[in-house]
Amino acid sequence: MADVSPPDKVRSARNRTRSNGGKPSGKVADFRYKRPSPSDPSAHRGTALRTGAPATGEPRRQAYAALDLGTNNCRLLIARPSGENFTVIDAFSRVVRLGEGLAHSGRLSDEAMDRALAALHVCADKLRRRNVSLARSVATEACRRAANGADFIDRVREETGIALDIISAQEEARLAVLGCHILLEQGHGPAVIFDIGGGSTELVLIEPGERVPRIIDWASVPWGVVSLTDTVGRAEDDAATRLGRYRQMRMLVSDSFAPFAERIADASRAEDIRLLGTSGTVTTLASLHLELPQYDRRAVDGLIVPAQAMRAISERLSVMDLDERQTLPCIGPDRADLVVAGCAILESILDIWPAERLGVADRGIREGILRSLMAGTPAPPRPAA
The missing domain is CATH 3.30.420.150 (Exopolyphosphatase. Domain 2)
Structure with a gap:
């Protein structure tokens, strides 16, 4: 047995929730989201950048974006539909090391947050220039684990306009x-x-x-x-x-x-x-x-x-x-x-x-x-x- 415990020994057990009454999940699409009600003002939190563009009712050729802020990298893809697939029209990737030192401190460091914010400002600029009206921006393990992860998410939204969702390990x-x-x-x-x-x-x-x-x-x-x-x-x-x-x-x-x-x-x-x-x-x-x-x-x-x-x-x-x-x-x-x-x-x-x-x-x-x-x-x- 190893003499060092994982940084969060109980997280995987806590997050191992399944659909269908505890049975293994079905298709990948089983976890697809329900379409939010247009009358629900919170329904598009985390999906749209603060650009004033509507999040629904856009023509099929609108630009879509996906932003993934991980423990080590910040990555962005902007694409348009192309048949059953899509064509990438812009992309960005930068090593930010957001989780550096997290295993010992339990917190995101000021230096790491500054690096991530610098990358996210670049992403925000690309999203605006490409007139992206429907995007989803997610944060993963570093923000899930950090004691100040939620505070960092608030800071990102305030400074860049990007609304990051801290997604579960299952998602x-x-x-x-x-x-x-x-x-x-x-x-x-x-x-x-x-x-x-x-x-x-x-x-x-x-x-x-x-x-x-x-x-x-x-x-x-x-x-x-x-x-x-x-x-x-x-x-x-x-x-x-x-x-x-x-x-x-x-x-x-x-x-x-x-x-x-x-x-x-x-x-x-x-x-x-x-x-x-x-x-x-x-x-x-x-x-x-x-x-x-x-x-x-x-x-x-x-x-x-x-x-x-x-x-x-x-x-x-x-x-x-x-x-x-x-x-x-x-x-x-x-x-x-x-x-x-x-x-x-x-x-x-x-x-x-x-x-x-x-x-x-x-x-x-x-x-x-x-x-x-x-x-x-x-x-x-x-x-x-």
Whole structure:
């Protein structure tokens, strides 16, 4: 048993609510939101930027936007419908490290909030210039966990006009599946889709459905690349220290995965099991597998990689020092100190779901939000205070 507890030991149990009277949920679309009443003034909280544009009744060619403020990154997509899909007309991504230090302090630091706000001001400017009238902006694990998370959300709205919703881990998992399941390798067996974030990792067990997969089970653990790195520490003095640090990361994550691993054990032994990952970790490792000189989304998004190749890359990175990792293409200084934690999480996932191949998705929550908005399913009203 690991000697360090997750930053929030009870959160995953507290949030593991399911529909259908406690039974596993059905289709991904089971969690789609009810259309809010036009007479309810709170119905579009968190969905529209303060631009004066109406949130409903727009022509089909209106611009939609999805903003995801995570523990490590701030990402924005602005798109217009294009048949059954959409065309991206603007995008933004910046490493903000909102959750830096959160594992020890329990609070968002002033420096981290300032970094995030600077990025959100850029997003607000893009939303206005693109005349976006329907958007959904979400915040995830860092704001869920931080004691001052709600205060930060209020500050963001006051200073930028962006109304962020702190979504549950269940909603985060649903949106990730909705955004990337189309890239799942063809087959009839069960599959796991996972999202390694900055502050948490979501895993979803699914089976094929008519149009969208059916969610059989899911879990969220409070280990992401930032929270795991901050908890274990950044000491990398020599190879032995780096190896011991990596083993501790693996132990912590494996312990947190244990209840989910037990529940999916029978499914993991089925034939034709499949695996799809969406995160900076899997896209970075896929880039190294392809030996790309620089990141190329077109080469990575939808790639199928042998799982053993991803393990080999993870093991190689785990014993490199920080300077060596920084020199590798597609890692650089932004990811060099966090990629090892991502490798530890990925290997732990491969332990409990031993698929021979791993699908790679450079898409997820934002694309899930856009698909929900374009299907006419805006965010639900916030509960009354």
